[in-house]
Amino acid sequence: MSAKSLVEEMKRGLDAPICLTWELTYACNLQCVHCLSSSGQRDERELSTDEAKKILDDLRDLQVFYINIGGGEPMVRRDFFELLEYSVGNGIGVKFSTNGAFIDEEKAQRLAAMDYLDIQISLDGVDAATNDAVRGEGSHAMAIRAMDNLKAANFGQFKISVVVTRHNVSQLDEFKALADFYGAQLRITRLRPAGRGADTWHELHPTNAQQREIYDWLLKHGENVLTGDSFFHLNAFGEALPGLNMCGAGRVVCLIDPIGDVYACPFVIHDEFKAGNVRDEGGFAKVWKQSDLFLSLREPQSAGACASCGAFDACQGGCMAAKFFTGLPLDGPDPECVAGDADEALSVIARGSSPKPGMDHSKPITLTRKRLPVGA
Amino acid sequence: MTIALASVLEIHPQVAVRPEAFGALAYHYGNRRLIFLKHPDVVTVVQALHDHPDVQSTLSACGVTQDRWPSFIAALTSLETSEVVREREITG
Ligand code: SF4
Ligand code: SF4
Numbered sequence: 310m311s312a313k314s315l316v317e318e319m320k321r322g323l324d325a326p327i328c329l330t331w332e333l334t335y336a337c338n339l340q341c342v343h344c345l346s347s348s349g350q351r352d353e354r355e356l357s358t359d360e361a362k363k364i365l366d367d368l369r370d371l372q373v374f375y376i377n378i379g380g381g382e383p384m385v386r387r388d389f390f391e392l393l394e395y396s397v398g399n400g401i402g403v404k405f406s407t408n409g410a411f412i413d414e415e416k417a418q419r420l421a422a423m424d425y426l427d428i429q430i431s432l433d434g435v436d437a438a439t440n441d442a443v444r445g446e447g448s449h450a451m452a453i454r455a456m457d458n459l460k461a462a463n464f465g466q467f468k469i470s471v472v473v474t475r476h477n478v479s480q481l482d483e484f485k486a487l488a489d490f491y492g493a494q495l496r497i498t499r500l501r502p503a504g505r506g507a508d509t510w511h512e513l514h515p516t517n518a519q520q521r522e523i524y525d526w527l528l529k530h531g532e533n534v535l536t537g538d539s540f541f542h543l544n545a546f547g548e549a550l551p552g553l554n555m556c557g558a559g560r561v562v563c564l565i566d567p568i569g570d571v572y573a574c575p576f577v578i579h580d581e582f583k584a585g586n587v588r589d590e591g592g593f594a595k596v597w598k599q600s601d602l603f604l605s606l607r608e609p610q611s612a613g614a615c616a617s618c619g620a621f622d623a624c625q626g627g628c629m630a631a632k633f634f635t636g637l638p639l640d641g642p643d644p645e646c647v648a649g650d651a652d653e654a655l656s657v658i659a660r661g662s663s664p665k666p667g668m669d670h671s672k673p674i675t676l677t678r679k680r681l682p683v684g685a
Numbered sequence: 686m687t688i689a690l691a692s693v694l695e696i697h698p699q700v701a702v703r704p705e706a707f708g709a710l711a712y713h714y715g716n717r718r719l720i721f722l723k724h725p726d727v728v729t730v731v732q733a734l735h736d737h738p739d740v741q742s743t744l745s746a747c748g749v750t751q752d753r754w755p756s757f758i759a760a761l762t763s764l765e766t767s768e769v770v771r772e773r774e775i776t777g
Binding site for chain 1 (some may be wrong): 705712714
C-alpha cells in the first residue's frame with residue numbers, strides 16, 4: 310500500500326489506537342515550564358490500581374499492541390511496577406516517559422530485567438543551563454544519572470526525548486552524539502502550546518529560520534531519529550520527512566488522563582476534545598468506538614483556509630492542538646505554517662484570549678518561583 | 686530467504702495480528718514495528734499458514750485462484766523480510 314493510501318485508511322480511524330498515551334498521575338517532582346498536562350500535584354480522583362488493571366484488561370481485549378505511559382512523573386505511583394508488569398503480562402508492550410529522578414541503580418536493574426519495555430528519558434538541553442531553564446534546577450543531573458544507571462544495568466537501547474525549543478535547536482547534533490554515546494535512540498518532538506506550554510509557547514517555540522533548520526536536520530538524520538507526528542507541518546518545505554505524516558487525534562491517537570478522561574490526543578486536554586471517561590459504562594472500548602467526538606474526527610476534515618495552498622497535501626494544515634491553544638481556527642494554517650500564512654491571524658489574537666487548558670495541577674505559584682532559576 | 690509454493694511458513698511468534706477494516710495491522714514485539722496488511726485475503730492466508738503443510742496448500746484452502754498465486758508469493762516474501770512470517774519450526 311502506498312504511504313498515501315495508508316494515511317487515508319488511518320484517517321478513517323482504526324479499531325484500536327496505535328498510539329495510546331496513558332498518563333498515570335498528575336503528580337510530578339518537577340514543574341517544567343512547558344508541561345503539556347500542567348502537572349504538579351496529584352488529583353484525588355486518580356484511578357486506583359484495580360481500575361488501572363481493568364483498563365489494561367480492556368486494552369488487551371481490543372488488542373492494543375503497546376501503550377505510552379506518562380504523567381506527571383509516572384514512577385511516583387506506588388503501583389508503578391505492578392502496573393508495568395500487569396501490562397506486559399497482558400501482552401501490551403510499554404514505553405514510559407520519565408524525568409529519571411527515580412531510576413536509581415536498583416530500579417535500573419529491575420527495568421533491565423523486563424521484556425517489551427521501552428524507556429524515554431526527557432532532556433531538553435545537552436547542558437544543565439539550557440535544560441534546567443525549562444525543566445527546573447537539578448533536572449539535567451537527574452536525567453544523566455538515570456541514563457548512567459540504565460547503561461550500567463545493560464538496559465539496552467533506551468530513548469532520549471527532546472522537546473525542540475528556540476534554545477536547543479542548535480544542539481541537535483550534540484543530542485545525537487549524546488544518544489550515540491549511551492547507545493540510545495534520539496527522539497525529538499515539537500513544542501506544542503498545551504498545558505503550561507500554552508503560556509510559554511510564544512517565547513520558546515522555534516523561530517521561522519529555526520523551523521527550516523529542524524527540517525534540514527531531519528532530512529539528513531531523520532531515518533535514525535524518532536519524531537512521531539511532530540513535524541509534518543514542515544513537509545510544506547518540500548520533500549516529506551519520515552514519521553507519521555498526519556494528525557491522528559481520535560483516529561489512531563488518544564490520551565487517557567490520570568482520572569480516566571479520554572481525550573483525542575495528549576496535547577488537547579480541554580473539554581472540547583474530551584470523548585468520555587473510562588469509568589463510564591462500556592469503558593474505554595465504547596469511548597474509542599462510539600464517542601461522538603471520535604466519530605466526527607474520523608470524518609473527512611475541511612481544509613478551510615489551507616485549501617488554496619499548494620503544500621496542503623504535504624502539510625495537511627498542521628497540528629490541531631497547536632491551532633486550538635493559540636486561538637486559531639482548526640480548519641486553517643498551523644501557527645508555525647512555513648508559508649507564514651498564520652502570522653497575521655496570530656498577531657491579532659490578544660495574548661491570554663486563546664482557550665485555557667482544561668486541567669491545571671500546577672503546584673502553588675510560590676513553589677514554582679522558588680524552583681525555577683531566574684530568567685527561566 | 687525466497688518464498689516458494691513449497692515453503693513451510695508460520696506467523697512469527699513475536700507478532701500479533703489485529704483485523705482492521707482494510708485488512709489487518711501486525712505488530713512485531715521484538716523490533717517494535719507496525720506492519721500494514723492491506724488486503725483481507727492476505728490476512729486470511731497469513732492466519733491459515735500454520736494449519737496447512739505449505740504455501741500452496743494454504744492458498745488452495747483459502748480459495749485463492751492460481752492466477753493470483755504470484756502476487757501472494759510476492760506479498761509473503763515481503764512479509765518474511767519484515768519478519769511477520771517465518772519458516773515454520775518443526776516441533777515434535
Ligand atoms: S492534535 Fe497535534 S499533537 Fe495531537 S495528534 Fe494531532 S498533530 Fe498530533
Ligand atoms: S497554508 Fe496551510 S497547508 Fe499551506 S503550508 Fe501553511 S499550514 Fe500548511
